[in-house]
Amino acid sequence: MKKDNSFTKFFAYLSSTEKKILDYIRDHEMKAFFRPEDINESILSYITRPAKRLRPSVLLMACGSLGGEERERLAVPAAVGVELFHTWTLVHDDLIDNDDLRRGQPTVHVAMSEKSKKSLGLDDDLSKEYGRDISVLTGDMQHGWCIASFVDCALGNSVDPVLILKIIKYLQSYVLGNLVYGEVLDVQYGIRNWTDIPAVEEDELVKILWLKTGVLYEFSGLAGAVIGKNTTNFEDEQVQSLKSFCSNCGIAFQLQDDILGIVGDEKQLGKPVGSDIREGKKTVIVYESLKNANETEKKEILSILGNKSATKDDIDKITSLFHKLGGIKRTDTLAKMYLEKALPYLDVIDDSKYKELLFHWADFMINREF
């Protein structure tokens, strides 16, 4: 595969998705319900920041691969819906993780906490509560907007109402349930001491990756597929294949994300390299490195991991240990493994420009630099 050429086409597709999303939300009727101003500002902040738009692109590619351009066009509100779903979970996740930055700018709870100091004259404690309150309500309203967008696929775009109802139920039960499960496991593991390992095993870490990321990619593939094929049969072979393809790619994506969080480029990532380390994020990289470390190395890693005031030197030191002890390598191997698992699922899909794009996406998963 010619990397440059394939990536060019793929990036053009991502850009066209971004344009579709921004066009769709520009004068959206929902905006009348985003009140007061702090809510309006917060609801629109993440979604209008430049982003890759992978999930909605996956939905549209899966849709096009089974239904062509016409069905792909009908699926745009669903693509916006999946981006909004991702967005509201980010807003709540950022609050839960006490994260300061998202896509290179302040997170909702931080931005609103700061703003309230001036606009409402609040002290540190009260402004922190205000930021928390606005971010909870912002995510809630975006959650509503997400569902309203899926509804628009039927009421506005004449996709089968029963099909849309089935998609909404699947999203609100299976997808959301797994995501919440992953989120809580992540919080609970975050609390555990790493000297406890192997209490947390590699399988568990990959399971959390799937719950937190894979399941929404899986959904994007599934939703795109059923809209594309115009079927309410979620067990259809092609539908199930696209679902499994996206599920495995989603895991590969997140594994690669963990690598980029350590070795990536700060500007392209939108967050400081090393922030995963300072937050003490539990990844396969850390797990594998600790497993292979001697006592001195183990102590060194554990003294830096989760240390919010770790210096640039500390980050460099732990990064070379992650390389040396095989943590990066193992994660890369796993990512490639999940990708290999994913690819054969495309065999049952007819050749088309959409199928080609799905291949490019898979390729991008493990060869990307941002």
Add this chain to the structure above:
Amino acid sequence: MKKDNSFTKFFAYLSSTEKKILDYIRDHEMKAFFRPEDINESILSYITRPAKRLRPSVLLMACGSLGGEERERLAVPAAVGVELFHTWTLVHDDLIDNDDLRRGQPTVHVAMSEKSKKSLGLDDDLSKEYGRDISVLTGDMQHGWCIASFVDCALGNSVDPVLILKIIKYLQSYVLGNLVYGEVLDVQYGIRNWTDIPAVEEDELVKILWLKTGVLYEFSGLAGAVIGKNTTNFEDEQVQSLKSFCSNCGIAFQLQDDILGIVGDEKQLGKPVGSDIREGKKTVIVYESLKNANETEKKEILSILGNKSATKDDIDKITSLFHKLGGIKRTDTLAKMYLEKALPYLDVIDDSKYKELLFHWADFMINREF
């Protein structure tokens, strides 16, 4: 109207709704998605505690009044949906208000914070964060369950799919938008000093009441009506009448709720009388009393209001001032005014046991003691 008899019938109807809800959720398929245990426990906690079930009852009464018993039966998942909507907003609202008790037992964030001290060995700060995290995610999952329940009205109970999609969209845009708006105004007014009044006017306070409470009663009437009449025309005269009836009754309900928060019975309320005063809740009672107070009385009220450690004596003192200065009286007058406004809307509804129950509900709004 014979009070005793009408209340007996009305209470029996509320009990039957409670039974329907508990039966519906007992072995519900959604429970498979409530993981891990802290999430499962939190999701089920409020909804299984004894409660009045007014919103789902209103939905079912409105439905029955236009469609009879058969349509009422089909609407049960929607009634559960509206109770779940109310429930998830309570979970998030309790976090935002830092409330400790709900229906006589600990709120989700407090219960989980306490539990995590033992189960995860967390200190005060981390356990508070854990409680926050679980309550955010619990509300999110209940929000999903709520939407899934509405979907079941179509997929499981053969109500028109387009009708259900329209209801879901209305709930997720107009209803949620107004509720979030009210929630934020409440937070912002909660921060303001009462010495600023009359910066906050009575109209504003009633508007917040409507946003936080009226709009969901309005929705319950509307959703019940369209399911009952089996129409996708939300502008239908009878539908609009039931909507307006419920909207006005909702405001009356909340005004009465504010009175009961001061003069009600602790056991029946499920929270300590005086908690509204200790929290400094901005109500018409306080607004009217301050408006009519002399300087000494004003100082006395402001010294007790919002004082978390106010004594029983303080509460008694401020309560008699609220009586003396006309705060209670004015709120009672307003409640009766909204009720008077509501009643004529029932003129376009044919006589039936459901219409009778709707009258009983209206009566209960301003004559209830819990």
